[in-house]
Amino acid sequence: MSVSLRSLSKRFGSHAALSEVSLEIETGSFFVILGPSGCGKSTLLRLIAGLETQDGGEIDIDGRRVAGAGFHVPPEDRDVGVVFQSYALWPHMSVEGNVAFPVESARLSARERKSRVERSLETVGLDGFARRKPASLSGGQRQRVALARCLAQAAGTVLMDEPLANLDPHLRQTMEEELAEFHRKTGATTLYITHDQREAMALADRIAILWEGRVLQADRPEHLYRRPASERVARFIGRAAIWDGMLDGVSGANGTRRAEVRCGPFRFAAECAGSVDQGPARIVLRPEDVEIATEPHAVNARVESAVYRGGFWDAALAVEGMATPLVAHVRQRLTPGETVPVSLASGWVLPIG
Template sequence: MSAIEIAGIHKSFGQTKVLRDISLSIRSGEFVAVLGPSGCGKTTLLRTLAGFEKLDGGEIHVDGRLLSGKEVHLSPEERNIGVVFQNYALWPHMSIEQNVSYSLKVKGMSRPDRTRRTREVLELVGLDTLSTRRPADLSGGQRQRVALARCLAMQAGVVLLDEPLANLDVHLRATLEEEFSRFHRRSGATMFYITHDQSEALALADRVAVMDKGRIAQFATPSTLYLEPTNEMVAGFIGEGKLMDVSNLTPGNDGRAHAHLFGQPIRLRCAEDARARSEARISFHPSDLSLADAGVGIPATVKRITYRGDHLRAEVAPDPAPDISLTLNVMPPFCIEQGQHVSIALNDGWVLPDPHFA
């Protein structure tokens, strides 16, 4: 197991700054996901850690060993880091067994030891009966397991995964998510997982780094990102988050606050050091809204309904601000239709930190 320390790194391509002063401290054996919109720099971050890109500034240490820094750049093969690419990067002319054992041969391991180690890891990922096949004869999920077996064989202290499920269908993704969790438990490796899929990141990782425009917007546990975002970017990006303005914010001493939304009193969660102010920004999710009894809550008009199987997704426009669209989930029995006048209640929400005092 290996700890990773990324300290103030920068990377540009020409005049384009791709990574801007990124610092991350990752514990040994931790599963960290990096999440963000396309073009935010997450794959470049992985490539600097793997050694495929040189830094313009800052340092990267793994287990206290300097891998990248001023006048220092260890090659990928010197880093003892395993990489699972989106396209798996398997040798098409080699058998599965040969693909797994090749890196061991490069490291100078004897043939008997290579054979033993390769058989062990193929059995662990359930491919021992397919060892003589070539990659073209395997399914996408099986090829992904070959890539994982290769990392297990190397006994890499750090494993980097670059959007490894992007090319798979939704049902196979669920199966492979569990495969990654088992791989993490078996290997004890420090996992660094790049993805654009929030459900993957939140389900798999111990902590998630959300990137935006080459910077780390927030680095926290999945529940903290969802419930307590530190800025508007994270609040709007995670879990269909919605941002709204409230007035007359009055924090208490218990991590709760009172405010008004569209003139209606609401109760919110807030940081312990939150300050009273006349206006504030809050975030919430569709699950935080519900239908209320007539005359209670915020009056609204139903604009659109989408059937989602076990619930309806309703888009409503608050009567005090008809240009705003809010989304809520309606559970059965269904008693709502398009054009209907309803009342909605906000049952939970988070007061974003005041940027002037951040």
């Protein structure tokens, strides 16, 4: 099912939790909302689920209006499954009881209900745990109960609010794989909330960056990283040096446009959007753009720091005259204080405005 949000706004007293949020979430996609704490992620999810009412804007689920001016379809009539930020399991109920809970109200035979619960527990690898109480489970297992409960509902749209936030890194990785699998199996349109960009990149078809209640950019993960629409997105996603430069010429068609860039002592070609023209510009330089060079016109940089990350050194390379150091991933050992020749292979020219 598709989810469509148009100019959605929500205030709490004088605080604007969401301002004019518009998003199109395609049927069957895995859509991630990424943003720092307090930016409005849970509020957005609660609006879509029908647990809050908006102050302005509209929500359509599968082409059907579920929220608009003076109009509100209750949560149980939206065909939306939710995995909450805290798993929200009933402590007095068994695992089985928790998973069966949302199915109870559905018009199903006792047998069909039982088989749905069993299948859901099997899917998350908890078939032997039906009679246990949540208190006797690990964090990861509790998380899986919450997922099974969502699965049992067989909802067309699934909303997940930071479901992995409380897990240790190793378990997170395993659960990420399970979530991707869960999505493949159910085919449900998934709206997934996180403040962890690594997790967002790993799971998403598309990511919307939410910042102080507004969407900064909604795009494919690799576009957010390679072609950020603003300096704020460039700084929020991944690491980069952002330098002032001069564009001497711009060529190519939309999508493959390239600019001839001068940045301090460097000359190189960078990618740019259709709106970019000659003149002064801000250039985003990712670690992939920075190469240790042997060519005669390479520029000397001083190693400020170098940290081994397994397989490569993560280095800050200072270039004379440039305000901030380049961030580089280098395969050879570097020692702080030494000088290395550097060239720039590419970059991204930030769109104006």
